[in-house]
Amino acid sequence: MLGLDAYMLARIQFAFTVSFHIIFPAITIGLASYLAVLEGLWLKTRHPDYKTLYHFWSKIFAVNFGMGVVSGLVMAYQFGTNWSGFSEFAGSITGPLLTYEVLTAFFLEAGFLGVMLFGWNRVGDKLHFFATCMVALGTLISTFWILASNSWMHTPQGFEIQNGQVIPVDWLAVIFNPSFPYRLAHMVIAAFLSSALFVGASAAWHLLKGNRSSAIKRMFSMSLWMLLLTAPIQAFVGDLHGLNTLQYQPAKIAAIEGHWDNSNGEPTPLILFGMPNMKTEQTDYKIEIPYLASLILTHSLEQQVPALKEFAPEDRPNSPIVFWSFRIMVALGLLMMLQGGISLWLRKKGTLYCSPRFHRFVLMMGPAGLIAILAGWVTTEVGRQPWVVHGLLRTQHAVSAHGDLHMSISLLTFFVVYSLVFGVGYFYMINQIKQGPDDPDTSLSDTGTNAKPNTTHEPLSLSGRL
Numbered sequence: 001m002l003g004l005d006a007y008m009l010a011r012i013q014f015a016f017t018v019s020f021h022i023i024f025p026a027i028t029i030g031l032a033s034y035l036a037v038l039e040g041l042w043l044k045t046r047h048p049d050y051k052t053l054y055h056f057w058s059k060i061f062a063v064n065f066g067m068g069v070v071s072g073l074v075m076a077y078q079f080g081t082n083w084s085g086f087s088e089f090a091g092s093i094t095g096p097l098l099t100y101e102v103l104t105a106f107f108l109e110a111g112f113l114g115v116m117l118f119g120w121n122r123v124g125d126k127l128h129f130f131a132t133c134m135v136a137l138g139t140l141i142s143t144f145w146i147l148a149s150n151s152w153m154h155t156p157q158g159f160e161i162q163n164g165q166v167i168p169v170d171w172l173a174v175i176f177n178p179s180f181p182y183r184l185a186h187m188v189i190a191a192f193l194s195s196a197l198f199v200g201a202s203a204a205w206h207l208l209k210g211n212r213s214s215a216i217k218r219m220f221s222m223s224l225w226m227l228l229l230t231a232p233i234q235a236f237v238g239d240l241h242g243l244n245t246l247q248y249q250p251a252k253i254a255a256i257e258g259h260w261d262n263s264n265g266e267p268t269p270l271i272l273f274g275m276p277n278m279k280t281e282q283t284d285y286k287i288e289i290p291y292l293a294s295l296i297l298t299h300s301l302e303q304q305v306p307a308l309k310e311f312a313p314e315d316r317p318n319s320p321i322v323f324w325s326f327r328i329m330v331a332l333g334l335l336m337m338l339q340g341g342i343s344l345w346l347r348k349k350g351t352l353y354c355s356p357r358f359h360r361f362v363l364m365m366g367p368a369g370l371i372a373i374l375a376g377w378v379t380t381e382v383g384r385q386p387w388v389v390h391g392l393l394r395t396q397h398a399v400s401a402h403g404d405l406h407m408s409i410s411l412l413t414f415f416v417v418y419s420l421v422f423g424v425g426y427f428y429m430i431n432q433i434k435q436g437p438d439d440p441d442t443s444l445s446d447t448g449t450n451a452k453p454n455t456t457h458e459p460l461s462l463s464g465r466l
Helices: 008-047 048-081 084-118 125-154 169-177 180-208 213-250 250-257 292-298 318-348 356-364 368-382 404-435 440-446
Strands: 159-162 164-167 270-277 282-289 387-389
Touching: 008 048, 008 125, 008 180, 008 368, 008 404, 048 084, 048 213, 048 404, 084 125, 084 164, 084 169, 084 387, 125 169, 125 180, 125 213, 125 387, 180 213, 180 356, 180 368, 180 404, 213 250, 213 292, 213 318, 213 356, 250 318, 270 292, 270 318, 318 356, 318 368
Parallel strands: none
Antiparallel strands: 159 164, 270 282
């Protein structure tokens, strides 16, 4: 297929399936916590908007949860089918970590998901809120174990190698490996940001269509507050993550920076744009700012950042890919902070809900969080190459012995099936979002309150119940 061998086809297939998969858990993590906040606010205030938004977003959550489970199972099977060398070498660590994820997170989510989705008017308010919180907690626990396993592959510790296999000797060291805290925080915040952008874009679409109901305004406002608060925190966590990566994976940092040579003895400039060339070992057409890379990565104007020529050619990551994927992630992060800043300015002016140009900007930024997550994962995973377990197992030694034709057919099948199955789910979610939440007035009868109806907006046709 396109002149690629089985090894490259296996890598492309895993990259394709994991890229599909990560989108759904990212939204699920953020929406689960958002739903818990909505129900908590409803219990506290009994304002019908919160319950209306809960019913609306629980439908989107359910679809994301289902597609995330399906895509995750398919991806997990590939460890045995396509990467048997990795499973044989590191299965004694990654296997138990994934088992812990199932036993804690998935069982917790599955146990309370039914109550959360179908328990309104069947269980008490507090029990239903507890179920929602347990589902939200389950998504975070799942993130904990998955990131522990993935982080160990980047910064392995707490093990011994016996007979060509990794044997765990200290599980606390395995789980809380050096990169784990930074990667966990970075991913969780990224999920919250992605969900905030997703929710905000949905509200912006309705505002542009003239729907300024109180529920839409509240949804829009909450998403922008989340964006304003978390985007700067993400930048801070990202800086800490970069310092950690510099310490444990310096070749990745050199590739991200497109930095090749330290022979001049000067502090490292920050290359804003350029074209890293793996053959000529230089970055062409570069635009750089003197000293800035040293200042950002070493917090010093004297120290140098590691250069790619300090590593053997076979140990260098693909610099052009990680150079640009990192810059896409950072650029989107800056746009997120800009969006949060503009929203605060419009709040002070009192024009947050009647600024069409800003609403169009928010709508266009809807997928930005998910694109940034994909760019970030490309940066960290391609930047780990040529290792599947950093410093211990090369990717080419981890792949299963499949033929080129077998992998070509398998990859094409994944393309077709994923496009059909998840395409249907995607269009269902878009259709639900276009219809929007119900008017709270239509559901006042089951709120259990004597709240006064709000008659300033028209009811929508979609039922607010599951």
